[in-house]
Amino acid sequence: MSTSVHTLASGLQAGNVIPFLGPRMLALCDGPDVPATPGALAQIMTAKVSVPHKIRNRLTQAAQFIENFKHRKSVVSLMNDAFAATPAPSALHRALAASGAGLFVDSWYDDTFAAALAEARPGGNWAQVQGLSQSEHFGQWFGAYDAHGLPLAEVPAAGTLLYKPIGSHAPGANYLVSDSDYVEVLTEIDIQTPIPPAVQAWRSGRSFLFLGCRFDDQLTRSFARQIMKRSSGTHWAVLPDEPTRMEARFLDEQQITRIAMPLAMFADELVSALQPALAA
Template identity: 50%
Template sequence: MNTIPTSGHLVVVRDSFARKLLELARRALASDQVIPYLGPGLLRLSSAEPPVPSTPEAVAAALNTRAPAPSKIRANMWSVAQFIEQRRHRRTLQAWMTDIFAAPAAPTLLHAWLAKLPLSLIIDSWYEGAMRAALAEAGRTDVVEIQGVTRANEIGDIWTKAYDLCGCELESGAAAKTVLYTPHGSIRPAANFLIADSDYVEVLTEIDIQTPIPDVVKERRIDRGFFFVGCRFNDQMLRTYAKQIMKRSAGPRYAIIDGQTLTRNEARFLAASGITVIDMPASEAVAQLAGSAS
């Protein structure tokens, strides 16, 4: 449980082995030994259609309805956003993203369970704010959210902003039992979005030396592992962020992913990162984690 495989081979567990490993992951989460890393796939756990886009491709499609992009970039969220920013101005892109993510996304069973745990750090890699809502609904008053912000709207060396769950901006470095880190921003409370290619130019230049990552994240990952759920790594941007956020963490590392749908690049990334794939439906995994499985 305390080592990261370094063989470079992808480890995938299924069936009874997957359930046993998931139980170990559940205990590790409950004892604050593993950091949950949440992705947009959690929005699809409900049988209903998610109220906001649940993939980068869906965001690209929503932006294309407002300003059609060239066909060669039409499915790429970051490139479509850059196209809009260059031709319509940043304010327009900001307004459209705010409109696209305006509908509240109800927290899932997993969000609600995590909100009650004594976790030191939670990573939420999407914009909809469901984890933030779950923490607020749980009555938590010991949480600080740190959001990545675009430097397009800032003067000075600013990478992130911090907020309490009431939406008040805090001084950087504010202490909290739980830090919710949303590296790409979030719709709430201030509609911060890293979305266009230009938003990431300086971030990706600096991220290898960890400058854009908050000190508290670097401190709290040292003796912990990571648990990825609702995440895919089929784009270099997503792989780069995950790699740098879990850098120098102790392990173990797990991901709930359908093993049959892995791309070659995803498989290579998971193997190189020492992430064990728990191959089971996300809904089944969430039910077991949150204690409602039979």
């Protein structure tokens, strides 16, 4: 087992490393299946609502078309259907949830990691904060919920926090998914308005570990860049596939070290490295 994995495990236990989870984490889970890429989600949505052929595989554009010509409620209903099931958390989900990390960033809509936190921390000493669509919550950029799904008046300044920047299925069916959703957020994200102050405080001086993420489109790069702002200068990303030119530039710009190994293999090593501390 590599020294770097042990170093990451120690950083996680000490709360110095923030896990940043992407949709490809779902590949580690057993069923039921939910869409694990923007393209797969777009296909599910457009199988139920007709959209122009040229945007059928483009998630944000397809969602915008449905919002414009049906209703925002139609988009939310389709998203709720797509993510109604919760895949069983993998061993890596469970190990991370039980680790010493104080902030988790989950950049997909499924409820898998929230289920892992509920299992690892039955006392309910964690909260969730989700990005909100301006079309439904004008002027409010994020909403907070306790471990039981009840709304909170504000994001807790202390305790474990699950941050879902593009929303989530549960508990509030909040989704950033259409072009207009993202335009609103990206207009403000440079000055950090959509990012909760508690998240900004947590990331200060800490490192990020990207798991199940790709940076091959502008949206994912923009969100990751702004969420990482004012953190440390040392980060890692498990990327088994050769990065695209723009990904490579992003990794270099953000001082992210690529770990070139399959996610499943890395997961086995990290879970094993975390196990002694979790058993203590």
